[in-house]
Amino acid sequence: xxxxxxxxxxxxxxxxxxxxxxxxxxxxxxxxxxxxxxxxxxxxxxxxxxxxxxxxxxxxxxxxxxxxxxxxxxxxxxxxxxxxxxxxxxxxxxxxxxxxxxxxxxxxxxxxx
Amino acid sequence: xxxxxxxxxxxxxxxxxxxxxxxxxxxxxxxxxxxxxxxxxxxxxxxxxxxxxxxxxxxxxxxxxxxxxxxxxxxxxxxxxxxxxxxxxxxxxxxxxxxxxxxxxxxxxxxxxx
Numbered sequence: 215x216x217x218x219x220x221x222x223x224x225x226x227x228x229x230x231x232x233x234x235x236x237x238x239x240x241x242x243x244x245x246x247x248x249x250x251x252x253x254x255x256x257x258x259x260x261x262x263x264x265x266x267x268x269x270x271x272x273x274x275x276x277x278x279x280x281x282x283x284x285x286x287x288x289x290x291x292x293x294x295x296x297x298x299x300x301x302x303x304x305x306x307x308x309x310x311x312x313x314x315x316x317x318x319x320x321x322x323x324x325x326x327x
Numbered sequence: 328x329x330x331x332x333x334x335x336x337x338x339x340x341x342x343x344x345x346x347x348x349x350x351x352x353x354x355x356x357x358x359x360x361x362x363x364x365x366x367x368x369x370x371x372x373x374x375x376x377x378x379x380x381x382x383x384x385x386x387x388x389x390x391x392x393x394x395x396x397x398x399x400x401x402x403x404x405x406x407x408x409x410x411x412x413x414x415x416x417x418x419x420x421x422x423x424x425x426x427x428x429x430x431x432x433x434x435x436x437x438x439x440x441x
Contacts, residue, residue, distance in 0.1 A: 256433040304370050316429075317372075319370050
């Protein structure tokens with residue numbers, strides 16, 4: 215079996231800071247995703263990547279950058295953290311397109327003070 | 328555009344109660360429908376998936392029927408346990424197999440009291 219690992223698990227940042235979240239998977243999945251989870255709002259897609267070095271914007275990409283330098287890893291950067299922001303960022307991977315099953319990491323919990 | 332509606336934000340039940348979580352969807356063609364479950368401190372995980380209209384998915388005592396007529400995919404379980412306490416997401420994947428933007432409902436938080 216494989217695993218998808220997100221680091222760090224908890225991240226405390228300061229307003230205006232650039233923050234980077236990392237995700238690694240060993241399923242050899244082609245597609246990887248970053249979602250933001252806010253209470254009562256479900257999961258919203260920030261970025262996805264269908265192969266190494268590919269990047270596609272989701273509905274919530276403003277304020278974020280992403281990087282997929284290797285097939286197994288996908289990183290997300292918060293370009294300027296907003297004060298009092300609190301959210302969970304979830305990474306996922308899948309074999310191919312949306313009809314295939316997603317495997318999620320356990321998330322990075324962000325708090326900006 | 329495509330959408331998924333889960334009207335119940337929170338459901339509280341006692342052990343052995345019947346569970347019904349409402350999910351309706353809107354899309355232009357035949358989607359694939361999923362239920363994902365998220366336990367505290369974990370990421371969502373696949374609970375069940377149905378690719379064909381009017382078929383039923385069954386997993387771990389949960390079931391959901393892909394009803395094309397009513398555009399619904401309600402989740403049911405005959406007898407819930409405290410360990411079923413989690414957030415349940417109804418998810419739609421558009422018919423286009425190249426579509427990467429699946430649609431998540433807002434989630435239903437299930438609390439099962441002992």
